[in-house]
Structures are given as C-alpha cells and as structure tokens.
Amino acid sequence: MVKQDVIIKNRAGLHARPASMIVQTASKYSSNIYIHKDDIQVNAKSIMNLLTLGGAYKTELLISVEGDDEQAALDAIVALFESKFEE
Amino acid sequence: MKKFTVLDLLELDLKPPRNLDLKCICGRKGLVREIPLPEINRPGLALSGFFELFVGQRLQVFGQGEFAYLQKLEGEGNFEYVEKFFSINPPCCIFSHSLTPSERFKELAEEYGVAVLQTTLESSDFSVRLIQVLSDIFAPQKTLHGVFVEVHGTGVLITGESGVGKSETALELIARGSRLIADDAVLLKRLNGNMLMGYSTNPAMSSHMEIRGMGIVNVAQVFGIGAVKEQKQLEIVVNLEDWDSNKTYDRMGTKGETVNILGVNIPSITIPIKPGRNIPIIIETAVLNERLKQRGYFAAREFNKDIIQWLESENARKLYFDNFG
Numbered sequence: 001m002v003k004q005d006v007i008i009k010n011r012a013g014l015h016a017r018p019a020s021m022i023v024q025t026a027s028k029y030s031s032n033i034y035i036h037k038d039d040i041q042v043n044a045k046s047i048m049n050l051l052t053l054g055g056a057y058k059t060e061l062l063i064s065v066e067g068d069d070e071q072a073a074l075d076a077i078v079a080l081f082e083s084k085f086e087e
Numbered sequence: 088m089k090k091f092t093v094l095d096l097l098e099l100d101l102k103p104p105r106n107l108d109l110k111c112i113c114g115r116k117g118l119v120r121e122i123p124l125p126e127i128n129r130p131g132l133a134l135s136g137f138f139e140l141f142v143g144q145r146l147q148v149f150g151q152g153e154f155a156y157l158q159k160l161e162g163e164g165n166f167e168y169v170e171k172f173f174s175i176n177p178p179c180c181i182f183s184h185s186l187t188p189s190e191r192f193k194e195l196a197e198e199y200g201v202a203v204l205q206t207t208l209e210s211s212d213f214s215v216r217l218i219q220v221l222s223d224i225f226a227p228q229k230t231l232h233g234v235f236v237e238v239h240g241t242g243v244l245i246t247g248e249s250g251v252g253k254s255e256t257a258l259e260l261i262a263r264g265s266r267l268i269a270d271d272a273v274l275l276k277r278l279n280g281n282m283l284m285g286y287s288t289n290p291a292m293s294s295h296m297e298i299r300g301m302g303i304v305n306v307a308q309v310f311g312i313g314a315v316k317e318q319k320q321l322e323i324v325v326n327l328e329d330w331d332s333n334k335t336y337d338r339m340g341t342k343g344e345t346v347n348i349l350g351v352n353i354p355s356i357t358i359p360i361k362p363g364r365n366i367p368i369i370i371e372t373a374v375l376n377e378r379l380k381q382r383g384y385f386a387a388r389e390f391n392k393d394i395i396q397w398l399e400s401e402n403a404r405k406l407y408f409d410n411f412g
Contacts, residue, residue, distance in 0.1 A: 013398035016339050016391035024335045047338050051394055056401040 001066045002074050007058060010084040014055030016047075018085035023047045025076050031067025033077065044077065091224055093179045093202050094118040099220065107216055108207045109181070113193045117202035122146060122178045125221035127214055129153065130177075134160070136168045143175035146217070150210030154186045161189050173199040181217075183210040226276040227349050234296075235273040235285045235319065237266040238374045242285060242319040244273060244353075245370070247327035251360060254296055256327065258304075259367040266316040267306045270296040275321060277349040283321040293317070321348070323377050324355040325370055331359065340387040343380075354380075 008014060014022075026033045026044040033044035037059060042049035044063070055061065061081075065074045097109055097118065111118065128145035131153055149157070160166060173195050179202040182188060188196075188203065196203045206213050233246040234257040245253045254270060261267055269287035276284050287293035294307035294315045307315045324346050336359055337344075346355040356373050358366060376386060 012395055013402070015394045015398060016341065016387070020338045023338055027335070054397065054401050056398045056405060058402075058405070 001064060002070045003062060003064045004074055004078055006061050006063060006078055006081040008055050008061065009058075009081065010087040011057050012087065013057050013059070014050060014053060016051065018080075018087070019047050019050040021080055021085055022050055022077065025080055026073065029065075029067070029069045029073035029076070031065050031070045031073045033073055034064045036062040036064065090121045092118065093120050093122060093204075096122060096179075097204065101220065105216060105220060107213065107220065109204050110206075112182075112187065112203050112205050114179075114196035114200065114202040116197070116200040117179060120176075120178045120200075120202065122221075125218070125225040127217060127221075129210075130172060130180075131156065133172050133175075134168055138171065138175075141175070143177050145177070146221075147172075147177045147180045148210060148214060148217075149180060149182045149186065149188070151184055151186070154182065154184075154188070157188060157192060161191060166191060166195070170195060173201055177201060179204055181206060181213070183208060183213050223276065223278060226278050228274060228276045229349055230288055231273050231275060231348070232271065233273055234270050235268040235287075235321070236260055237268060237316055237319050238371055239265075239378070241323060241374045241378060242268070242321045243370065243374060244285065244321055244324045245327060246324060248329075250299075251327045251329065252366070253327060254298055256366045256370065258296065258298060260370065261306060261310055261314050263367060263371070265371075266314055266319075267294065267296065268316050268319050269293060275348060277351060281351055283348060283351050283353065284318055285321045286318045290317070321353060323374060324348075324353050325373065326355060326357045327360055327366065328357060329359070330361040334359075339391070340376075341385075341391065343385075 010018065022044055023046070034041050035044050035050065035053065037053050037055065040053060042053050044050065063074060063077055097111060099107065101107060123144045126142070126145045127148050128142055129150065130147045133141045134153065134156055157169070160169065169192065176199065180196065181204045183206055185205055185207050187205065193203065208216070231244065231246065233244050234253045235242065235244050236257050238260055245256060247253050257267065257270065268285055272288040274286045274288045278284050294305055296304050296306055298304055336357070344355050345352040354377055358369055360366065379386065
C-alpha cells in the first residue's frame, strides 16, 4: 500500500472532465485506487464516486493505492493533479 | 448507378399518393432510352421555334397549352419545329390530362424512336410528383452493412463486425415494440440535400431476418405487420463492438460524436459488448437521451453544470471558515 497527499490546484475543482480523466487513468492499472477526503473514501475508478466527493479548489485529498502496480498508478494519478488536469 | 430508362419510369410501382398513372401510347422503340437528368421541361418555346438554351435531355411534358398549340400547327400544316424538336432526341414526351396527340405527331415519334407517354393527371400535379420521384431516384446513395430499426419513432442504424450480435439485438428491440426496416444491408439515400432516408436494398426481402442457429425469420409474420416499416429517416448510428479493455470508452457522454454518411453528420454512439450488458435497453435509452438532446436537454452537460455550481458553493463556504472560523 502506497499513499500520497495532493491538493486540487485547478480553479474549477473536481468536476466531470477531471473526474473522467482520473477514471480513465485509474482504469489502466489493476491496483485498487482510493481517494480520501476527510473521512470519506471513494473508488477512483468510478466517476460518480469521484463527483460525490465534492473536490473544490484547494481541497486536500489523500490517494491510497494497493496492488501489483501500485507505485506506477499512484505516480500517474498524482501527475494528473499536478498538471491541474490540463486546465 | 445503373442507367434509368423510360421503361424503368413506366414500370415504377408507386402507390398513391405518389402514383404517376403513366402508359405508353406510341414509340415503344424509345422505351430503352436513358433519362439522364431528374428534370422536366415544358416544350412550348421550342415548338414555336425558339431553341436557344433548350435542354433536350429533360423529360418533355405536354400540357393542355402545348397540346392546343400542336393542334394549331397541325391545322396550318407547319410541323417544321416539331420535327426539329424530335431531332434533338428528347428522352420521351409525356402528355397530361389523358391527351392523345395527332397521328402525324405519333408518326414522327415512331420515326425518331421517341416514346410518347400519357398520364391521367393534370400537368401541375404530375410535374410535382414526377420531380419528387426522379429526385429520389437520382439521389446520392450508399449501401451499408447493418440493421436498420425504428426505436421509439427514431431511425437507428446498428452497425458492427459480423457476428457481434446486430440481428439478435434488433430482434429483441422488435420484440419490445421497435420496427424493422432492413436487415444486413441498408440502402441510404440523401434526400433534399441533408436528410438520409434508409430502405431495404430489396423490398421483396425486407421483412426477413437471419438469426444464427435459427435461420430465416419473417418478422412481419411472427410479430405482425406493425413490426415492419418500408422506410425511415436515419437519425442515430449505434456501433456495437467487442469490449476492448485497452480502449477508453466515453464515460460522461459530453462529447457528442457524429459519423459522416453521404456528407450528412449523424449522431453516433459506440457500445462495447460484454456478457451481462443488455444492449437493447441501452440502445432504447440512448435513443431517448438523443431525443432529449435535440430538444435542448443535454443530460451530461446539465449534470456537469450542477457539479461545478456545487463545487463553487463549497469553495465559498471554505473561504468563509478559513477567514473567520
């Protein structure tokens, strides 16, 4: 299990387009990927889950990944957050 | 497209209100002539000797006016221009109102090998119907592999590789109340410039489907005449394909893909097939969703708008607590 904290850096927050980018990236890996906000945990491979998180601008999230390709998956998801979802 | 001849025009089996009520009264040799253009001409000016810009390849329609003028010329014994008219080799002459030309006119028609047809209709009604019929015949067309069904009143073309389950999907849609227009091969024609009309390539086989393991099914007999339709406008293309785990499928439906057929853009969706996915239900829902889009309600965009609004309000709350909390 690997974990990393991220901050939502794009102004619009985690709306439909960033959420579908996360799902598309997460689906490439076999590991279980979860995103935590406070005490809520959601599956990063489910678009509806991600949207219910309510990830607004500057929200702090924790990503946790468990599985065979956990490090690669974590790096890919973190990179998405760092790139501000190309916004 | 193969040549469209005068005989083809005569043999068109059109049902009312599109019937042309044509019969050939002389010049049978000319029935093999090709009709090169979907256009008609009233030959009044030519008969009076004015041949400038006269388009001889058009179908020549004689109404009461032209008929009366022919009679006058006959009385004067002046058929010079009528002969010149025939020498230009029009595809055929059509008389409306069941008018029958004189023997002299018929002789010339035989001599030049131009068919003379007669219709019971009035010239204006006949012209309107004829132009409609000819523009359908001369419309750009294409045959596509797929099943064409009407789902909730919308024309849906189901495409995909052989064996992906197009016919089976269509069969379930039909059992649930959709209508079959064509199985396997669909003839599409572009009418009025921007509308695609789909037909069965062979009207005699239109209500039959082939289902693997069962053979030929006559849909009209099994499900009743209400389960089949002759033609329908194409509005959505549904492409079925085997589930590819390496491919990313549209998750939101915000993109609004289209496919270009004969120069017309038709909304399209791709549905990956996997055991446990009920494709007919997905198609029915996709069709209804598409109809909502055409009415201006785009579910995916409205949804995203709500999300962004909610995130904004969360943001505002957060700012408040950060500053004063």
